[in-house]
Every structure is written in structure tokens, then in C-alpha cells.
Amino acid sequence: MSSIQSKDDIEIRLMEKKHMKEALNCFSVFDLQESLSTLEAFYECDSKAFYVAINRKDNRVIGACGAPVTTHNSGFLGLYVVDSEFQNRGIGKQLFESCLQNIGNRNCGLHAVPEKLEMYRNKAGFRVSEGISMVVCSGIPMNWQSLRQNVDKEIKIEVFNRDNNELLQKIIDYDSRVQMNGNREKLINLCLHNSGYTTFVAINDNTKQLNGFGCIRIDYEGKGMIGPVYGDNEIIGEVLIYNLLKSCPVTQTKGLLYMTISSSMTGIEISKKLELTETERCERVFTKHVIPVNHSLIYCLFSPNFGL
Template sequence: IIETNGLLYMTLDSNPGGIRIAEKLGLHKHEELPRFFNKFVYSEALWSRLAYRMRDMTVDDIPRVLQIWAELELQEGSLSVKSFLSAKAGQYVVAVDNRTDQILGVCALTKVMENTYIIGLYGVDRRYQGLGIGSHIFSTIMTHIGPDDSAVLFSEHHLQDMYRERLGFSHDSGIQLIAYECRPVRTRNLQNLVDSIAGIRIKRIGDSLMDSVVEYDRKVHRQSRAQVLNRMFSDPECRALVAIDESGDQVAGYGVIHMCSDGNGRVGPLYADSESVAELLLRELIDNFPEMVVKGLIYEPLANNTGAMSIADKLGLKVEVKLPVLFTKQIDMDFQWDKVYCSHSPNFSII
């Protein structure tokens, strides 16, 4: 930062020498932070020389965006970002340094259903936090929310008060995302999951089954996500299985596992007609694609599906954190909740 943008110099008012040094350097007082004690922030150039612009995110930006995201110790996979971005399912914005063209921050807005948009992937490169870039990207994204629309997000704990009190996300849906501790799956625990169900066949999702799975997803989600799903299933990174009920040759569930930027494999969507079908799909995903879970499994169901939690217990997973779903306006969520075992991605989708 010093080399490219300037010097950020903070001193305490209890040390006149600290202030004199700032004056000798010709720094001007930028801000006074009186919250705990008087702390002066002197800045020469950091604010004035850091010029950035907002632009739409492109597919080429995905590696850098995921690098920022991984450095923030948050998890997302290029498969999700690519599928939603290339299907033009919303507005995806990055803040870019004018001089270096480097991406400094990102935020995503995806249409979930009529008048409802989810905000996700909200992050700023650690080195550039606290300079107003985050608020700027967020307010840029919010300009796409009309007066009749509701915006929704999965809130990190430390930001809940800000979202609720300062940014208008005052409606708590009562729904929570449960993030389980991410760890490799033990073979012993995997054996606790069902390994077969009479009349249910597990198959890879190829071209011939894509339409049936998209239709199954539409019934669960109540909205067609054909564009996003077709892109996702056609992507070489996608590892996806479908459960077929042989009695009527019907889809009884489907599951996807993909690699996140931190090297962990994330399950989602995992939708199924019953807990046993969800269990079987998960077991088969792990058995068929073991390379996805060498480091760890990201398993994040919604708390209103008790079956999903009992699967976590069978796998020996421990709850790490619960994230509430906050809205700017109350909306009707008419999803088939009982079929949702893991959501698609909390950055792009409610379920």
C-alpha cells in the first residue's frame, strides 16, 4: 500500500511526539476516532491517490475474485460464480484500481424470483478495507433494487447489526444456514449413510437427463433456473448425480459437489424427495468424486430441514456457525423446503 498508494499513519492523542512526526511529514488529519479513546488517522495520498471505478464482473475476473474471497477465509467455488455470471442471472460488480486495473472488491446481486434479489460475494481485499470501497460497491448494487423489491442476504455474525439497523435488512426470515465444521469425511462415518435403496438408481447427470433435473429443480424452487443449471451441468468442473425412481422413471433428487477456492468440496444443491435419497446421493457423491473431499467437505444445510441435520450427525460433523437470512421486505417463500438438503450457494440463491 505504501509503495502504490501512500501512507496510512495512525497515532494516539496521548503522544504529542506522534503528532509532531505526522506534521513533519506534511500529513493532514483525515479522521478522528473517539470511540474508545482519541486516535487520529493521518493520511497523505491513500485516499487521494487511490482512484477506483466500478465495472461489471467478467468470467476472466473469477480467479482474482475467488482469491480475495479465499483470503477473507470465505468459501465459494468457480462453478457457482461461472454458472450464475454466464447465465446473466443478476448484476455482478467489481471495484477496480484505476492505475493497476487490479480488482479491490466485489459484490453480486442475483434475481431469486419476481421482486426478490439475493446479495452475496460481498468482500473487499483486506489491504483495502476501511476506505469506503465496500459501502460504495454495496450501494451501487442496491441501486438495482426497486421500491417494490426485497433484497435478501445470509448475514455474517459481525455484520448483522449493520445490515439490520443501517442498511434496512430489518426482517429476519427465521431461517438459518448452518455451516458445519469443514473436515475430511471419515470412511467410518460415511458407512453410516445408506448405500442403496430398492427401486432407486443413481446416475451421472448427462445430456439425456438434464431436462428432467431442471424440471425437478423448478418444482422445488418454483422458478425455472434452466439457464444457470444447464451451464452448471455442462461445465467440466461439475460433479453431479441424479436419483431416479425406477417405478415411474422419475427424478427423486439430485446433488452436486464442486471445488471451492480454498480446496474444500462444497455440496449443493442437494435436493431430494426423502432423507434416505439425500443420504444416498451424498454418499455416492463422496464415493464417486473422492478428490473433492480430500481436504474437507463443506456441508451447509438450512436449519428448517431436520433430515439434513441428522445426516450431518451421521457424518460426525459439528456445527460451526449459523447465519440468519435477512430481508429488506417480508416475502413469501413458497419453496418446497422439505426437499432442500443443501442450498445451491448462499451467495447466489436462498435455497
């Protein structure tokens, strides 16, 4: 299905690359977060999972939604938005249903904003709860220099060199460990080779084992957006976050978007150390089953829209 004619001269159709910036602009109006580089990567992995609503009168994107399939044959629905001028016309419902139709009989999850949780459960079939929420924080990170800066003598923190294929494979393997053997090789490859991403790794200098990694990029509004941050322990997680913030001075002027999970006490504690404002908690819900993931390794999640 490439397009559906809707009332009010609105067309629901598959997203094309040329629609991405307009979709993100529509999204950011509501203070919702995503970066162009992350959207591009998820789109490249599953381009038929993304839909837009087009106003035929001026050929403008006035809504969007996506549910890319990433791990464990499960989709994750996000980037769900309709321009306020066009709301209450059934456009959002058509976008949502187009994504679910593409998912078919496969499992799907989403981060449910509190005011929509009951609707997702009772009307859209997202009845399986993980018991964990995405915790959204933002603001100018204060006191970031007071975060832990060193792990121990054996663990070295360094910037990922995009030409280091051996280290890239270790990052892909570590991500698979976080995802409980879920394979996101293409996604990780695309993100880490994108110039918009800065990535740090934690490596044991003796064994050359990877003990964690973290990324930061710029969101559509120019703010720093941290994540994922994965690590073997809380010290590694905190030191990775320190280095990521140090590498991205724009966070001190434009601000930082920081998403952790409610089960990560360290992730939440770091947000408090940085004096970020917690703005929302969005429960993780699914249509069939919880997507397997090792929560103990997560300090900041990958994308607020498309999963941990």
C-alpha cells in the same frame, strides 16, 4: 453504470469474466466459500448484477459483490468482500450500494453473518426474517461409508449424463418444484453442463419419476463443495450425499464444504455423522418478502452466496 470513481484511486465497476478468479481469491483469503463454476453460471444469468473494486495503481481486484436475480423477481446478495488492506474506506459500501441500485425496487435477500446482522437490518433495509439460517460446516468427512447407500428396490441412484436432455428437463422441473415454481432453467443448464459439476439423480425405475438430485464441485481452494442436494425424503437425501462423496475423493485430502439449513434436521444430522465442524449460522433476511421455497426438500443448499 459501468464504473464509479472512488477515493484512494479505487474504481468501482461492473465485473468482467477476467475478474472472477481475482475476486474469488480475495474472497477465499477470509475463508469464504464459492466455486468458479458456480460464479460463472450465476454471472452468465445476470452479468450486470456483479461489481468489483479495482486498485488503479496495479489494476488488481481488491473487492467484489454480486446480487443476481434468480427466482420470483428477487435478487440474492453475496460474494461481498474487500481486501483487508483497503477496508474502512467506504469501498464495501459502494460495492453493496451498486448491487442494490441494480436491484432497484425488486426484493433482495442475503445470508447475514452474525456480526453484521443488525447492520443489515437497521441500516441496509433487510428487515424481513425467514426464521431460518444457513448452517455452514466443513472438514474432512469421516465415516462417510456408514451413510445410507440404498433407497429401495424401485429408486435407482445414477450419475447424470449431460447428453440426456429428457433427464435434464426433469431436473429443471424438480428444481422449480423446490423453488415453488421459480424458474432457474438457464442456471441449472449452465451448472449441470459444466465439467466441474458431478451430478447424481434419484429415479423411480418403474415410473421414471425424478425423486431428487444432488451435485458436487471443487471450490476455489480445491475443496469439495456439495450442493444442491434436493430429495423427496431423508433417505434419498442421505443416499445422494453418500454417492456424491464417493465420487469426489479430494474431500478426503482437501476437505469438504457443506451448507445446509437450520430447518433441515436430516441435513444437520448428516453433517454430524460426517464429523464436520459447524463454523457459522447465517440468518436469511430480505428487503421486502421471503423468497418462496420448499424447505422440506432441501438437504444441502445451492450456493452460500446466491441462495438455496
